[in-house]
């Protein structure tokens with residue numbers, strides 16, 4: 001029996017398994033589908049260092065009616081889902097108060113501050129090639145006034161040490177010739193990187209884990225059996241079972257069901273997003289373009305130009321509304337890329353595991369022995385993957401983690 005079993009083979013589970021292995025702890029990783037095949041598959045592919053300002057911030061209340069009424073807007077609530085989502089939504093809104101937003105930024109910033117170094121470590125160790133693309137992003141606003149109106153967020157990023165370079169006119173036009181920058185206002189955020197393919201990244205990290213002797217089990221955990229507040233055995237969908245010693249739950253949006261088995265309830269919600277990958281787009285970008293006025297991201301990835309984003313609050317098993325992905329592409333062509341050759345491409349939906357306070361849950365399961373949680377990384381799961389792995393493995397190895405985990409505890413007040 002491995003000493004530690006990690007449930008979930010997304011970026012968080014894979015990085016946790018790798019970090020445990022580096023501690024010399026025999027580890028098994030369990031994934032029911034393909035490694036990195038869920039939220040980790042199709043995200044915006046950014047190591048988004050300074051994206052630490054939550055969606056819920058002052059002014060969000062005024063926008064709520066629009067979200068409910070416009071299914072094609074940047075943030076929508078699936079019709080009929082409002083009553084079920086309401087308790088989570090109320091907490092989310094309570095976190096929009098300025099002092100809470102500042103605390104959340106500090107909590108996320110404490111994790112993203114380690115991202116570069118922790119990524120370099122795992123990528124070098126696994127010898128993954130051609131995975132990094134650019135080392136900065138361009139934020140684009142339609143008008144400088146919109147940027148000025150968003151000073152609350154930019155000041156919070158600056159407080160955490162993230163600074164930007166302002167660009168307009170010919171300096172902006174020369175930077176990305178395929179972008180219609182006429183009248184627009186740009187900002188370069190430094191130190192970010194983008195991945196050529198976040199799923200390949202995760203898959204190759206998992207491969208490295210197996211090369212070093214780690215076990216990957218392809219199975220779906222149906223139930224966790226415990227005695228005397230300690231998980232003892234996993235029951236799988238195919239009827240088989242396996243005894244466990246220590247457990248890490250990193251099952252993304254699906255963690256809730258497993259956590260109930262061990263008596264833990266956390267307010268985890270799936271916030272769906274979409275992408276379209278357009279091969280041979282006719283648009284060449286030297287860096288990802290984050291269209292701040294439209295709330296979506298354009299990243300050059302291995303499979304072409306990825307146009308991704310939007311937030312849809314809907315049940316985990318909701319049928320995709322790919323109209324949301326089409327709207328992004330239409331907007332991208334209208335507002336950013338007049339030379340976009342095609343509007344069709346491969347479409348994807350994925351669900352961000354989201355806590356109402358936007359902070360992940362990293363730490364021991366309250367009142368349950370030998371169990372740790374690594375879930376709820378929201379909009380920043382890829383960015384925070386290796387750092388989360390190191391925190392989890394340090395705790396299991398009995399060392400103090402490099403970051404104070406108090407803000408991420410499962411038994412915190414989610415407000």
Ligand SMILES: Cc1cc2nc3c(=O)[nH]c(=O)nc-3n(C[C@H](O)[C@H](O)[C@H](O)COP(=O)(O)OP(=O)(O)OC[C@H]3O[C@@H](n4cnc5c(N)ncnc54)[C@H](O)[C@@H]3O)c2cc1C
Nearest residue numbers: 008010012038039040043044046221252273380381382383
């Ligand atoms: C549109 C969009 C854009 C995004 N852009 C970015 C970005 O640019 N940068 C960034 O840092 N983050 C981004 N994110 C967020 C990021 O993708 C997620 O936070 C991250 O992928 C979450 O990783 P995870 O490992 O927790 O979850 P997942 O990747 O969903 O992995 C969970 C895994 O657990 C497995 N699993 C679940 N239940 C079981 C079970 N019972 N038994 C066995 N296996 C199980 C699932 O099959 C799955 O593979 C974006 C998300 C979206 C949707």
